Amino acid sequence: MARIDCNHIRHAYGPHPKSDKDYALKEVHHAFEDGGAYALLGPSGCGKTTLLNIISGLLYPSHGELLFDGKDVTNLSTQERNIAQVFQFPVIYDTMTVYDNLAFPLRNRGVPEPDVDRKVRETLDMTGLADMAKRKARGLTADQKQKISLGRGLVRSDVNAILFDEPLTVIDPHMKWVLRSQLKQLHRRFGFTMVYVTHDQTEALTFAENVVVMYEGEIVQIGSPAELFERPKHTFVGYFIGSPGMNVMPVAVEGRSARLGSQTIELPGAPRAGITGAIELGIRPEYIRLGASGMPVSIRKVEDIGRHKVVRASFEGRDIAAIIGEDEDIPADPKIAFDPAGINIYADSWRVEMGG
Amino acid sequence: MERTWNNKAWFMVLPVLLLVAFSAIIPLMTVVNYSVQDTFGNNDFFWAGSEWFDEILHSDRFWEAMGRNLVFSAIILIIEIPLGIFIALNMPKKGWGVPVCLVLMALPLLIPWNVVGTIWQVFGRVDIGLLGYSLRALGFNYNYVNDPFDAWITVIVMDVWHWTSLVVLLCYAGLVSIPDAYYQAAKIDGASRWAIFRYIQLPKMNRVLLIAVLLRFMDSFMIYTEPFVVTGGGPGNTTTFLSIDLVKLAIGEFNLGEAAAMSIVYFLIIMLLSWVFYTVMTAYDAEQ
Numbered sequence: 001m002a003r004i005d006c007n008h009i010r011h012a013y014g015p016h017p018k019s020d021k022d023y024a025l026k027e028v029h030h031a032f033e034d035g036g037a038y039a040l041l042g043p044s045g046c047g048k049t050t051l052l053n054i055i056s057g058l059l060y061p062s063h064g065e066l067l068f069d070g071k072d073v074t075n076l077s078t079q080e081r082n083i084a085q086v087f088q089f090p091v092i093y094d095t096m097t098v099y100d101n102l103a104f105p106l107r108n109r110g111v112p113e114p115d116v117d118r119k120v121r122e123t124l125d126m127t128g129l130a131d132m133a134k135r136k137a138r139g140l141t142a143d144q145k146q147k148i149s150l151g152r153g154l155v156r157s158d159v160n161a162i163l164f165d166e167p168l169t170v171i172d173p174h175m176k177w178v179l180r181s182q183l184k185q186l187h188r189r190f191g192f193t194m195v196y197v198t199h200d201q202t203e204a205l206t207f208a209e210n211v212v213v214m215y216e217g218e219i220v221q222i223g224s225p226a227e228l229f230e231r232p233k234h235t236f237v238g239y240f241i242g243s244p245g246m247n248v249m250p251v252a253v254e255g256r257s258a259r260l261g262s263q264t265i266e267l268p269g270a271p272r273a274g275i276t277g278a279i280e281l282g283i284r285p286e287y288i289r290l291g292a293s294g295m296p297v298s299i300r301k302v303e304d305i306g307r308h309k310v311v312r313a314s315f316e317g318r319d320i321a322a323i324i325g326e327d328e329d330i331p332a333d334p335k336i337a338f339d340p341a342g343i344n345i346y347a348d349s350w351r352v353e354m355g356g
Numbered sequence: 357m358e359r360t361w362n363n364k365a366w367f368m369v370l371p372v373l374l375l376v377a378f379s380a381i382i383p384l385m386t387v388v389n390y391s392v393q394d395t396f397g398n399n400d401f402f403w404a405g406s407e408w409f410d411e412i413l414h415s416d417r418f419w420e421a422m423g424r425n426l427v428f429s430a431i432i433l434i435i436e437i438p439l440g441i442f443i444a445l446n447m448p449k450k451g452w453g454v455p456v457c458l459v460l461m462a463l464p465l466l467i468p469w470n471v472v473g474t475i476w477q478v479f480g481r482v483d484i485g486l487l488g489y490s491l492r493a494l495g496f497n498y499n500y501v502n503d504p505f506d507a508w509i510t511v512i513v514m515d516v517w518h519w520t521s522l523v524v525l526l527c528y529a530g531l532v533s534i535p536d537a538y539y540q541a542a543k544i545d546g547a548s549r550w551a552i553f554r555y556i557q558l559p560k561m562n563r564v565l566l567i568a569v570l571l572r573f574m575d576s577f578m579i580y581t582e583p584f585v586v587t588g589g590g591p592g593n594t595t596t597f598l599s600i601d602l603v604k605l606a607i608g609e610f611n612l613g614e615a616a617a618m619s620i621v622y623f624l625i626i627m628l629l630s631w632v633f634y635t636v637m638t639a640y641d642a643e644q
Contacts, residue, residue: 091535
């Protein structure tokens, strides 16, 4: 396992990139720590698969360098980098048995047969495929096939990292959960460096200790699931993570208070002086209290989604969402209050630190 | 509920029945009819029983033609299948080269069979043909008209030129359907070029290859037009395949009884072999 450093990596698919727009990956400068479990989260086309393929060597970056444990691997081939990758659709060798599928990467590298056998048996146990070792791989279900793909990575004990490119896309919902927890277990037991690409926030938040959120070819925030939830660095992170996403509204800030239409909202601290650009206030629906006191709203719709209710309302002429408990009632004259702990201030979409 | 029986529906099928009768059943029965009768002219036929079949099955001429057919089909498959795979593997998968290659490959398939025969007949001639003349000029004693070996080579090369494209196009269709992820995974697994072919490309081409083998076998087993135009079955009988022999027998020698018996045997052989292929293919599908 290895630490992976991306040093100012930029990538463009076209031959002569001119402006920032031509880059699928604008600039990524980040270190994936040895033994970490990372999720690359973002919408389609944000550059997450590009970044993954650059790490695995299926793509070579236009600029920047890639280091494994401090060693420059930018120009090495996929094989020389010694990584494992699990793809969106299960890749298996149809004509081989499960056992031979797992043995394939080792035999290709000329590992002696007794060692192959030992490693393959270990991997079969790890992935829970032991009882189907002798079966032809083609008749298996999608989740078993995806385990074989993963197993072909695990079987090489010296891999630098295991990369996942939306590996659960074709898996049935109930198996998704099982596979995800097995992956987590494998990570805890063996400490592989894992990078997991997904556009599904639940997948990212449950799998990874560190979630890397990407947006339009850039990393907008790296953090634990809690950090992403409570302190989104960019309004995009606010929108993208959480259901429903963060409420973002334009405000005018004066000292420790923000003004929105006729309302004044108390801030947890004063944003540093001299912030410019479009100032916005962001608050997650979870931090909005609905009650008899506060600022008046008119409720448009209440969605009961099981564990809680989502209230869609109109506040100072803009849409706002709030989450209330399953058993809470909607007051006759609804008013809302913002919990200061959940308030973030953004200037030109980027979060502004607030002093006490 | 009372069921209404209405036999008028049968009238709807009648046109098709008539069409099939005229195009297939009646001609076939005519052949059967000829195969069990003999005539000395005047349209007087008399019963001959299995005489013609005895004669055909004990005729060296028939078995020699059959042998030539089998050897020819075997050579064709041995050359065209691997060559077709090889060309398909080396064709570009994207870019401007794809349409160019596809058109080049499709060209021989678009030429009528007798034209292909004529092209090679002229091409191979030693007096005016580019191939024949050049080989002569280079010192080879090439002459497809009186050398059986040269005649065979010419007919085989002609068939390879004409039909390898079909194998190429079928294999190519199988190859382009392989997702990129397979090649990427193979790279990561450290697979050699041979391993990629053996474990990814060949299994994915399996189905189309079976179809290619079936089509090339059947077509080469009933080959007629091209060798007939080039060699006319000669020199001697050396390139006389079953179909050419059949025409000689029926039209050249007006030996209708024997020709009819031969047609039926030929037909049964082709049906048997097609059945074998069909069984193999469906068994293979079931295994999938």
